[in-house]
Structure formats: C-alpha cells, structure tokens
Amino acid sequence: MPEGHSIHRVARVHRRWLVGRHFTADSPQGRPEVARVLSGRTLMGVDAHGKHLFHVFEGDVRLHIHLGLFGRIRHFRSQAPVPSAACRLRLTSAAASLHLSGPSACELLTPEAEATLRARLGEDPLRADASPDRAYARLTQGRMPLAQALLDQGRIAGVGNIVRAEALFLVGLPPLLPACELDREAFESLWAAMRTLLEDGARDGLIVTPGAPPLPSPGRKRAERFCVYGRTGLPCPRCGAKVKGRTLAARTLYSCAACQGVDRLRKPRRAR
DNA sequence: TGTGCATGTTAAA
C-alpha cells in the first residue's frame, strides 16, 4: 500500500464515502484511548501529505495515521467483515466503516503537533499547493546521491522505493548523481515523471510504469508492472541489459546502468 | 507449512 499514491487514494475515497458520517470507534488491538475520543464524532475532512493521513473530526480532533511498511486500511460500504485480531482501529457508521491494521502511527494530534509534523515534510507532487521551486531547492542540497535524497521525506514527500526507481529510469538519470549536480531541466523532467506515476497510481490504485514489459501470463506479478523495480537480473525493457539491484542506505536501489549513465560516485570499497 | 522479503521510519550504536 504505502507510497504516496495509495495514501492520496485513501484520502479521496474517505472524502467521498466517510466524510460527514457519524462514527463509533473501537480498537480490537491496542488503542482504546484513541477509540474512546473518536467515538461519537462526525468526520469533517481528510487530508494527505506524502505518506501521512490526517482525519479531522468534529471538535477539531485530529487523527494522524502512517501506514509504515505493513499498514492496511480498508473501507466497507455495506456490511463489514469481522475485524482481524490485528485491527488497530475500527470506525463504524450506519452506511460505511473503516478497518485499520498494522500502522506505524495511529495517534491523536493537537493542531500544533500536526503543524509541527507537517512542517517537516517536503513538497508532495500530488498536492495542489506543491511548489516545484521549493522541491528543487531542497532536493539539490548537498552531495548525497540523488536516489537517496529522493527518499528523504523532508525534501520531497510521498516518493517511495518504487517511484524513485521507475522515475529515475524513465528520465534516464544516474541514481548516484550528487543531488547538487542535478540541473533544473533534468529536475523538471524528473518531477513530471514522479507526478505522473503518482497521479496515475492514485487514480488506478496501483502503479504501472509506461513501457513496462508486457505480461507473460495473465497473473500480474509486481515485477511485470515495472521497468526496473524488483527486476534484478531481468532484461531492461529499453536496451536489454541486465537490471542492477544493489543496496543504498539500507534500501534496494534498482536501475539500468546502460540507460542511466555512469554511476559517478561509486564507492571504491564494495565492487560486487 | 515454513521461510524470506517488502512499497517505511525511528532509535540506538
């Protein structure tokens, strides 16, 4: 679920189906105090910023959710199933309900705490108020590899491992380029690629990269929706060279060395 | 049935 497109999709669905409803809340696993406060309140609005979700209930009670790596959030318009044992928060109304499990954050925030949190987040390509100027300024600070800077949520918010790999591939940028060496023109292409991937993903519910290899079989596995992500050792759909997967700052980075230029900052120590 | 891995973040060393 958890790159920015999924979060914005959830926000849109909740705006349409859950806002304006009066909920009772419970927490089969773990957050009785959150449920107690939310119970009996009407949902007034939902906002998404990067990978963070903010639900505003009457009385300016604000719920912050971050799905982390494993979180799931589901909604039901008719009868909901029995919540799983791991269900952290359940919101129930007459006509719709929500089940949340496995989130890394499910907490109530004061408006001040929410503002502090949001101030730490960078520009979100899916938000109408996103400023490419600010995004460029933040992204290109320092000599950190571009691929690593893209995952820094304080620079650009909502981009995850899939979008960074696919966007860098689509634009043909070397992932290890020092961030400060990214010129404005290349940034514009990269920003547009990320925004398109995220917007299409939010609309369709999943990311499918344009140019991804056609499905060999009807079952669509993840690696078949992408050009390089999760495709270590498979042929690059553009040039046929083998896609490379390696670890950068504890995350797997996928790229095609032939299509994405020379990796200029390769560390001398581990040659693989 | 069991194992490893994953779209993420944080705290500790």
Add this chain to the structure above:
DNA sequence: TTAACCTGCACAA
C-alpha cells in the same frame, strides 16, 4: 550503519 517493529505475500518444500 544497524536493528527493530508491524503484517501479508510469494515461493520453496
């Protein structure tokens, strides 16, 4: 830089 945490899935056996 590393481990830890949370859950579900693909794949091996």
